[in-house]
């Protein structure tokens with residue numbers, strides 16, 4: 067039997083829905099499930115309606131389902147706004163002080179009053195009630211609470227226990243094994259991957275959905291021995307990062323589309339001056355301010371093309387925490403080995419979604435070393451080499467005059483308008499592009515799933531892989547996903563596409579940006595499923611949409 | 618490296634009589650002096666924006682980051698935060714730093730980051746052939762304002778005082794000895810140092826006569842007294858015919874951003890270990 071359970075928890079902003087969902091996911095983790103959390107919230111601080119869908123499964127998952135098995139309601143909206151999520155068997159547990167519903171009500175106020183606990187602990191009552199209804203043993207709650215609710219653990223436990231005792235078990239969620247995975251968000255995975263890749267400074271200006279990466283690294287700056295700076299705007303962010311890099315520190319920046327608009331001049335500078343830098347860009351619904359807290363995949367062309375002039379760049383779009391960790395480390399490595407800007411293109415679904423990560427399953431990192439100067443003066447920052455990559459030296463090095471330049475420059479980094487030198491330096495940069503493309507051939511730049519001999523294939527990128535994988539497995543389709551988008555893995559894609567008779571692109575944008583990129587590289591898609599309401603496409607919606615295109 | 622040849626072989630393209638020559642010569646003299654006193658010039662970095670002034674990055678044979686228009690200061694800040702041993706000097710233009718990149722100037726002063734900013738203030742956009750800048754006098758007829766500007770200039774020193782700069786000075790390219798003292802003082806000062814250097818633009822705004830007749834030395838007063846400094850700073854508003862005081866207006870000691878943000882760097886392997894430790898807390 068397939069083990070698959072979904073829990074919707076909803077309330078007002080400020081009700082602690084996010085932390086409740088983290089605890090519930092961890093409870094499922096302790097029962098041996100793979101978990102995933104989708105967190106949905108409007109762009110405001112208090113009020114409104116927040117909800118999370120926590121899903122547990124016996125296979126790895128990266129998306130929620132529309133319907134759920136449990137509804138935990140801290141406000142009436144959780145019932146009213148989610149009609150489509152209810153099945154006949156859905157059990158509702160609700161705060162009877164403010165919610166009218168069928169199911170098991172508990173008076174959260176009553177519980178809090180008896181335990182003399184503050185209002186913010188109301189979510190612990192709902193967790194306790196859920197645990198009992200789902201037949202989760204009390205000792206698992208005792209194990210999970212201290213890590214997730216370090217402040218006032220005792221009193222939160224008492225609140226949970228009182229609610230626990232008021233409910234009867236209805237729908238036991240069985241333990242399915244002893245596997246315990248790590249529950250982290252996409253942004254945390256990116257942060258950890260960057261650190262594994264040698265990150266020593268992170269510079270960022272807050273912008274959802276990248277902000278939680280800034281917060282995570284700032285909070286853990288000492289633990290990881292890194293510097294975290296939040297300057298006056300994104301222009302300062304990218305330029306400050308280039309300063310760090312010029313001085314020899316491995317640096318990354320983080321933002322979303324709007325902030326990245328301000329960085330483009332700096333990105334072009336990095337391309338011209340050959341300064342390594344990693345940019346984490348997490349997409350949200352656009353254009354402009356758009357839907358700040360909702361998802362999209364509409365910045366692919368922007369990222370692949372941003373910045374005036376031509377220069378090589380690396381762009382990777384991880385689809386889950388495992389890929390986010392691994393490819394973030396690789397992006398840092400690539401930036402430094404080839405002295406190019408390297409992008410990690412994420413989206414809200416990945417950045418703020420929580421996924422199960424198996425540390426034992428992380429690919430081995432085989433990172434290279436940048437080429438250092440041999441110490442023989444005079445140092446030429448842009449020295450001609452066969453590969454196009456010039457040896458690095460940093461200011462402060464004995465005998466090295468390190469000159470970088472945004473103007474067209476000669477080998478020493480001095481401005482030139484000489485046609486010969488300009489041609490030579492352009493070729494040098496383009497040789498790096500070829501070298502990088504060649505190096506990427508040894509990486510798994512395209513991921514696949516589903517039966518290898520299926521004639522119909524879905525092609526997608528980024529976090530949409532969660533829904534695509536489930537549907538591909540269920541319908542017996544092949545799934546093909548380019549993870550690296552620049553340099554475009556044309557060779558490997560063509561090889562992977564052998565035997566495919568029908569190719570369907572699935573993307574969270576309204577124009578089919580990957581499909582256009584594929585076309586540019588001579589690969590035609592036969593149909594597109596495009597989804598652009600700010601919400602991640604779920605397997606059931608995708609299934610319906612595929613039927614419409616004749617699958 | 619000692620006794621370094623301080624000028625590169627790059628061909629100099631400043632107009633004859635340009636104030637940039639004086640600033641470059643003065644900076645060269647200061648650097649040579651520092652080298653004689655034992656400073657490794659390998660530890661000096663020059664950061665520039667874009668404009669006529671910025672060509673100094675090509676001309677001086679020291680580490681340089683020839684950045685983009687208006688953005689020298691964030692680059693310099695990143696360099697300083699990455700390596701506190703480095704002495705970081707920004708050569709910026711008045712269009713560059715008071716228009717395009719004003720935000721960075723204010724914030725660097727506010728943070729009191731230990732860098733030196735030398736503004737080549739010719740009060741005009743030189744390289745783009747003569748448009749008004751934030752310090753051009755009211756009514757200045759540039760190519761983009763043929764009828765004359767309708768904006769009063771801003772007083773950058775006053776702005777710097779309000780922003781938290783801890784070393785504020787004004788120089789003039791025809792007073793080289795003073796300029797030398799000011800630049801050396803700025804480099805030695807621990808904290809954010811700012812010098813507005815009045816320089817003529819030989820082609821688009823030649824104020825030589827006005828500066829020669831109106832500049833004078835600042836009198837003696839307690840340089841750490843912000844109120845007194847403010848009074849002196851406000852004597853000339855970059856517009857009136859008032860006397861133009863030159864010298865160090867203000868200086869005080871304060872903690873710097875870079876010393877407060879010092880981080881303990883960890884070896885690679887240790888960092889990797891810590892990512893694994895972190896993952897375990899979520900298991």
Ligand SMILES: Cc1ncc(C[n+]2csc(CCOP(=O)(O)OP(=O)(O)O)c2C)c(N)n1
Nearest residue numbers: 667668669670686710711712713742743744
């Ligand atoms: C983003 C951007 N905008 C405009 C320009 C064009 N530009 C180059 S130099 C300059 C003005 C230079 O004036 P200033 O900073 O006063 O330097 P000066 O030439 O007077 O030394 C401008 C507008 C540019 N290079 N980049």
Ligand SMILES: [Mg+2]
Nearest residue numbers: 710711712741
């Ligand atoms: Mg100027």
